[in-house]
Amino acid sequence: MKKHNFSAGPAILPASVIQEAAAGVANLNGSGLSVLEISHRSADFVKILDEAESLVRELLGVGDDYAVLFLTGGASSQFYLSAMNLLAEDQTAGYIDTGAWSAKAIKEARNFGNVEILASSKDSNYTYIPQDVNIPNGLRYVHLTSNNTIFGTQFREFPDTDAPLISDMSSDIFSRRIPLEKFGLIYAGAQKNMGPAGVTLVIVRKDLLGQVNRTLPTMLDYRTHIAKKSSFNTPPVFPIYVSMLTLRWVKAQGGLEAMEKHNAEKAQLLYDEIDRNPKFRGTVTDPASRSLMNVTFVPTDEADLEPFLAAAAAAGCEGVKGHRSVGGFRASIYNSMPKESVQALVDVMKAF
Known part of the structure; x- marks a missing residue:
């Protein structure tokens, strides 16, 4: 896998x-x-x-x-x-x-x-x-x-x-x-x-x-x-x-201009799903402050925490657990992360 x-x-x-x-x-x-x-x-x-x-x-x-x-x-x-x-x-x-x-x-x-x-x-x-x-x-x-x-x-x-x-x-x-x-x-x-x-x-x-x-x-x-x-x-x-x-x-x-475009597209894909999906809630209160590198979100129902982590792991999505200071989930989508991998996580969220 x-x-x-x-x-x-x-x-x-x-x-x-x-x-x-x-x-x-x-x-x-x-x-x-x-x-x-x-x-x-x-x-x-x-x-x-x-x-x-x-x-x-x-x-x-x-x-x-x-x-x-x-x-x-x-x-x-x-x-x-x-x-x-x-x-x-x-x-x-x-x-x-x-x-x-x-x-x-x-x-x-x-x-x-x-x-x-x-x-x-x-x-x-x-x-x-x-x-x-x-x-x-x-x-x-x-x-x-x-x-x-x-x-x-x-x-x-x-x-x-x-x-x-x-x-x-x-x-x-x-x-x-x-x-x-x-x-x-x-x-x-x-x-x-x-x-x-x-x-x-x-x-x-x-x-x-x-x-x-x-x-x-x-x-x-x-x-x-x-x-x-x-x-x-x-x-x-x-x-x-x-x-x-x-x-x-x-x-x-293509240098930093290409990286910037690539990273913005990946982040938008994931934030759109967080905002659309009633199972999840973003932790950043001001949309203008949202990171293009580290996307943090939590389950609407805390009981969904472990089941979602298990579903993500089953789909090959590793390292999604959030930092203890925030809880929930964190998807780090640095330069080298392909858009296909972000889509894989979004697909898990949709299925969940």
């Missing part, structure tokens, strides 16, 4: 990428060596790293005023690294609280400077994205989480501010076009739309660095990794390789 992988992450990868990656594990480009055992200083890996950076720049429109880094530690490490590198003790950063990950980022940033919570949807268990947020002038930066995997919400538009935006884009990077000029720093764990777990993408505007007075440990200073082209220490070779293959795939599909 065909499996339809709705896991929130690590998430589905394109089948062709998995095949190419498997071939590279056995023998990278006819070198007689596995990608798992080549030196990170070798010409073979430098070529991979250069292509990965080039693809990031091409797909997102990243200019030379930004550095592109491939680091480790996940987005969770970037919660404190971003503030440590950019926020001085006497400065204030604005944070928009839309879920578990932004709340953790707020906690970490308070170790380094002043934090002003500009808006929050915590009062409704994060069922919407705050709109028309009043953002004062003079902030060092404004931080937001672009897509919330747990609660199924997403910023469809990014706020205007005189301060640069910082965004955790772990779960929707490369899924749509973004106004890069608004951002001073973007970070993203790879394991949703870009590759396997183990590498974290950081895009940072270089002129924002070197302006805090605190002493930064060498490994925690973005400038260290810029100077050494992401290879100050041994980088995560295999995750970078698979990410490079995935970005090649995104480009071959």
Whole structure:
């Protein structure tokens, strides 16, 4: 039976990428060596790293005023690294609280400077994205989480501010076009739309660095990794390789414009069924806040929870159980999820 992988992450990868990656594990480009055992200083890996950076720049429109880094530690490490590198003790950063990950980022940033919570949807268990947020002038930066995997919400538009935006884009990077000029720093764990777990993408505007007075440990200073082209220490070779293959795939599909169209069609198919079907109810209260990546919904009758999960599993739909913070169901439909798999889940819902 065909499996339809709705896991929130690590998430589905394109089948062709998995095949190419498997071939590279056995023998990278006819070198007689596995990608798992080549030196990170070798010409073979430098070529991979250069292509990965080039693809990031091409797909997102990243200019030379930004550095592109491939680091480790996940987005969770970037919660404190971003503030440590950019926020001085006497400065204030604005944070928009839309879920578990932004709340953790707020906690970490308070170790380094002043934090002003500009808006929050915590009062409704994060069922919407705050709109028309009043953002004062003079902030060092404004931080937001672009897509919330747990609660199924997403910023469809990014706020205007005189301060640069910082965004955790772990779960929707490369899924749509973004106004890069608004951002001073973007970070993203790879394991949703870009590759396997183990590498974290950081895009940072270089002129924002070197302006805090605190002493930064060498490994925690973005400038260290810029100077050494992401290879100050041994980088995560295999995750970078698979990410490079995935970005090649995104480009071959038509780039971010094609991804955006593809993702919108899949999400509409599923949301239409949720809205039509009396057995289910969407958890996001504002339709304009609905995520195109993570669709969250609950049964109208709680007694239907386990029977529906069983029906979904019988149809090969895996990873549909919702996060404990929301309950019910969650269908993660990242870039690599084909529309046919979303249709398979919709068919189960109709039959149910």
